[in-house]
Amino acid sequence: MHISIPSILMALGVKCLLNWVMVVSQKKGNVCRGFMGVFGVSLALVDTVLTLSLTALHVQANGVLLGVHFTRHHVCLLSQLAGQIYGVLQWPVGVLGFLDCYVTLRGQGTSTTTTARLQRVAPVPATTLLWCSALIYLFLLSDFYPVLGEEHPYQVHRCWVFLSSQVLHVGAVIVLAVACALVYSHKAHRRTVSPFKPWLPSPGESLTETERRALSRRDVVQQALTTLLATWTWFLVALAALLLLLPVGIPGYLSLNVPWLCFLNSVLTAVVLSASCPASRVAGGLAAFPLDSFCDWRLGCATGT
Template sequence: MIISIPSILLGLGGKCLLSCALVFLQWNHICKSFLGVFSVSLAVVDTILTLFVTTLHMHADGYIILLGLKLTRYHVCLLVQILGQMCNALQWPVAVVAGLDHFLRVTRRLQPVTGRTRFIVCLFVTGLLWYLAALYVFLLSDFIPVMEGVYHTQVHQCWIIHTTQILQVSMFLLLTLCCAALHAGCSTRFLKNPPLKDQSTDRSRAHSRRDVVYQAIHIFLKTWALFLFFLAMILLLPVGIPAYLGLNIAWLCFLNSLLIAVVLCAVCPVSQVTQGLAAVPPDSFCEWTFQCIVSVS
């Protein structure tokens, strides 16, 4: 898709304002998880890029000298295209690492680890992901900047790729959540007949699993139903999300809640949830509290 540079700058500016607002909203706990640390790094990268390309585009001479290099409006399109490629490359790795982080936290596999150690590890992994994404874009991918043959001092619009990774990640996780709900429902349906003595425990566990799954899905949908509707519209309508806007903190907040729901429903033992032994990761949008579940005998 071809987008004018003023529209790109407006989109980047809006993204930065939204990122700053969300970081401020979650400041008390945003650095306590991998997604929080990565969100801060993303806000910093977006802000630096926005200020740089805005200065470059608005400069009267059409160019600036930085570290001995002559940078022109040509480089605005180049930098935005590079950012879009890196955002596309980071979507799945961020989702996988965040899912692993949530699993270890919910199941208390890393309970002895201190908060400071966790922050240092998250900071290191975040830096490593940015480095690997840059390495992939510049050395391993088939990325070729598209400048439409315009002379570098007269560039007024840029060719921008769109992202599909958001839909891929969300569809995969939503299907996993649906499969967990179907499995929980089928487990109780198969045990609806009066159980024998040695089956009473299995039936109680099945009902507990169903209640946990249904409550988790209800908590998630109560907050993010409108966002899911927006994703559905993007899937159905012939529109695309520019790649440089695809990886944003609003999307990471949604991903955080969705991963928590998936881990609680599909991975975490129901006994840890019902007995309050599961350590739910920080979430500023969903309140992950479960009602007391009565065992069925």
């Protein structure tokens, strides 16, 4: 669809502001501690450079720099390139974020000094490799072809913007997962209070290993879901509304942003905690996750005793 250049610049400016607000609002020491934090900072920097560059090109349209004659067509070209790169990065960022959450949580309390140091350093090369891979894919492997329109190069004031559906696909998976977790938690609660099928043993009886694991799993899922919804309910509601109102996608240059990464990091943390607890418990029966600055993931894992 066609969007005016001032609208593109305004949207990117608001996006940059939100990016840096989310980066600055994170707890000290957590910003660049994990992959999502490092990638979020790099995304904020890329968006800032992109916005300043597009603004300069728009203001200095028909100018010459280093022998290159820049026009407003270059604004359209860069915005389309950015949208394509952000769309390519959606699923890889989610996969790497999940792996980072899983490795960090499983290694709590047991990792050596060398392993902990490696976990702190690894996100930087992983982020660099991811950006480079996206660029290589876009320019050498994809079938992307820019659409610059038929207008005269000195009179173009609107850009054709590609829509990105990847973020909506990821959002749909997240909304479905949260809904399934709510159903599971509700059914588990009904089994707990049901007079026909008591969940806890009667006096003198003991729980089997399977029952203890089921109790612990139910408690962790309920606590993780409660913690996630306490912080991100408004974001989930907005995401669900976006899925209904914009089923075809959103402008590509807006599809990847730091608020989305922070929300995705919390969702992945909840998934990893629910899947790996109680095996990943640290001392005291608490599952604390240090890479999320917005949710307090100190969950008490029941033992069933």
